[in-house]
Amino acid sequence: MITIKKIAKLANVSTGTVDRVIHNRGQVTQENIDKVNEIIEKYDYKINIHASNLALNKKYKIAVCLPKNKNLEYWKLPVIGIEKAAKEFEKVGFSIDYFYYDYTSLSFMKTCGKLLKENFDGLLIAPIFYNESLFFLNEFKKKNIPVILIDSNVEDIPNKTYIGQDAFQGGVLSGKLVSLGISNKKANILIVKITREIDITSIYLQRIKGFYSFFENNKVFDNFTFTEVNVEEFGNGKITKQMFEGIDAIFIPNSRAYIIAEFIKKNNIKGVTIVGYDLLEKNIEHLNKGVINFLINQNPEHQGYLGVSYLYKKLVLKEEIDIENYMPLEIIVKENFDIKK
Numbered sequence: 149m150i151t152i153k154k155i156a157k158l159a160n161v162s163t164g165t166v167d168r169v170i171h172n173r174g175q176v177t178q179e180n181i182d183k184v185n186e187i188i189e190k191y192d193y194k195i196n197i198h199a200s201n202l203a204l205n206k207k208y209k210i211a212v213c214l215p216k217n218k219n220l221e222y223w224k225l226p227v228i229g230i231e232k233a234a235k236e237f238e239k240v241g242f243s244i245d246y247f248y249y250d251y252t253s254l255s256f257m258k259t260c261g262k263l264l265k266e267n268f269d270g271l272l273i274a275p276i277f278y279n280e281s282l283f284f285l286n287e288f289k290k291k292n293i294p295v296i297l298i299d300s301n302v303e304d305i306p307n308k309t310y311i312g313q314d315a316f317q318g319g320v321l322s323g324k325l326v327s328l329g330i331s332n333k334k335a336n337i338l339i340v341k342i343t344r345e346i347d348i349t350s351i352y353l354q355r356i357k358g359f360y361s362f363f364e365n366n367k368v369f370d371n372f373t374f375t376e377v378n379v380e381e382f383g384n385g386k387i388t389k390q391m392f393e394g395i396d397a398i399f400i401p402n403s404r405a406y407i408i409a410e411f412i413k414k415n416n417i418k419g420v421t422i423v424g425y426d427l428l429e430k431n432i433e434h435l436n437k438g439v440i441n442f443l444i445n446q447n448p449e450h451q452g453y454l455g456v457s458y459l460y461k462k463l464v465l466k467e468e469i470d471i472e473n474y475m476p477l478e479i480i481v482k483e484n485f486d487i488k489k
Contacts, residue, residue: 150191152465159183163465164457175236207241208463210234210456211263213273216248221428222403222448223274226298229452230272237460244456251343253277260284267291270459272452274299278350294462298451300351301472309462311454311473313446315351319358319401321477322423325442326397327362327369329421334371335396342379342404355401379407387411397421406430409439427480435482445478 152170156163161180168176169184176184212230217223227246234244245268249259256277263271264287271288275281275297285305288295295308301315302308326337339356356376363369375395379387387408392398398420400408405424412420413434423442424431434440454473461467 150187155184155187155191158187163467164461167465207243208269208459209267210242210244210459211247211266211268211271211273212244213247213249213259213263213271215251215274215276220251222426225448226274226452226455229449229454230456232449233453233456233460237456237464240460240464242456242460253280256280257284260288264288268293269463270294270296272296272298272455272459275302276300276351278302278353281350294459296455296458298455299446299448302350309458309469309471309473311451311458311475313444313475313477315354316358316361318425318444318477319355319360320362321358321444321479322355322399322401322442323359323362325423325479326359326399326421327366329423329441330396332396335369335373336394337372337374338391338395338398339374339376340379340391340398340400340408341376342400342402342407352401359399359401389415389417392417392420395420397423400424402426403428403431405440405443406434409434413437413439427485432485435480435485438482441481443480445480447475447478451475 152163152166156166159166159180161184165176165180166184169181170188214226215223217227230244234242247259247263249255257280260280264284268291270293273281273295275285276299278300281300281302282304285295285302285308289305289307295305297308297310297312299312301310301312339359341352341356343352360374363372363374377391392412396419398408400422403424403426405422406428408424409422409431412422422440423444424440425444425446426448427443427445431440431443435443458469458473462469
């Protein structure tokens with residue numbers, strides 16, 4: 149008898165798509181529905197009712213561990229994707245338990261301690277503090293359940309799946325975008341690290357390393373100079389006009405480029421190229437005003453959706469998933485934002 153995997157191969161679609169067509173769960177194009185149904189009819193595929201009932205009766209308890217998203221627009225977006233996927237897979241018994249941590253390494257470790265004490269069928273986590281995540285995930289792997297990482301990767305952990313961008317390559321791309329906005333052979337570049345506490349996360353460090361790497365590997369930029377400043381969003385690191393004197397370009401390696409853009413706009417500072425991350429409302433506002441030149445979109449909503457989808461594939465369909473699933477480094481400028489929408 150033909151299997152779901154065989155149907156997927158013949159139709160050139162995923163097994164998840166075949167499963168959605170068979171169980172009429174939507175989220176499939178009409179073209180793929182027609183292709184799958186044609187193969188089902190041709191090979192006279194019959195649903196294994198007993199196996200389906202077993203799958204529907206089984207409950208899957210999924211833990212999701214993310215930073216608290218109050219006043220953090222970026223971290224609200226993965227939750228939207230997670231909820232979308234959870235609704236789609238509720239028929240196969242998926243339930244989500246959320247574990248939120250403050251944007252500090254101490255809070256992260258306390259939350260991870262709670263996760264170690266409970267039992268789940270799968271884990272989706274944003275491991276933004278590298279060393280702490282490495283310790284936790286080494287302990288958590290003893291539970292022998294699927295683990296999905298989003299946003300930040302921890303490469304030294306085996307048997308996990310990562311969904312997100314290559315942070316180092318994102319930094320390289322940011323360097324290239326900065327260089328495109330500068331016509332001078334000499335230029336002063338400012339890297340602004342905006343955090344809620346000066347405790348730089350692994351993804352920050354990888355982006356900055358990649359940023360420097362671009363210029364180090366292109367000798368035409370030997371006369372460029374670089375300055376780093378730390379700005380605590382709610383702390384003592386204040387933004388001043390003096391920071392931007394003689395500056396040709398600014399790189400902000402996270403989603404809060406709008407903070408610098410607002411200052412640049414308010415103080416009428418001209419001729420500065422700004423490269424930042426993510427399609428937050430305030431970032432988009434300053435992109436459309438021409439203050440921010442480039443945004444790299446990480447698509448966190450889709451990361452959240454894929455995270456739950458991959459757990460479904462692992463737990464229900466028993467599929468193998470690639471260890472690293474890199475999201476595109478999507479460049480957004482004023483001229484293509486409407487197309488993106």
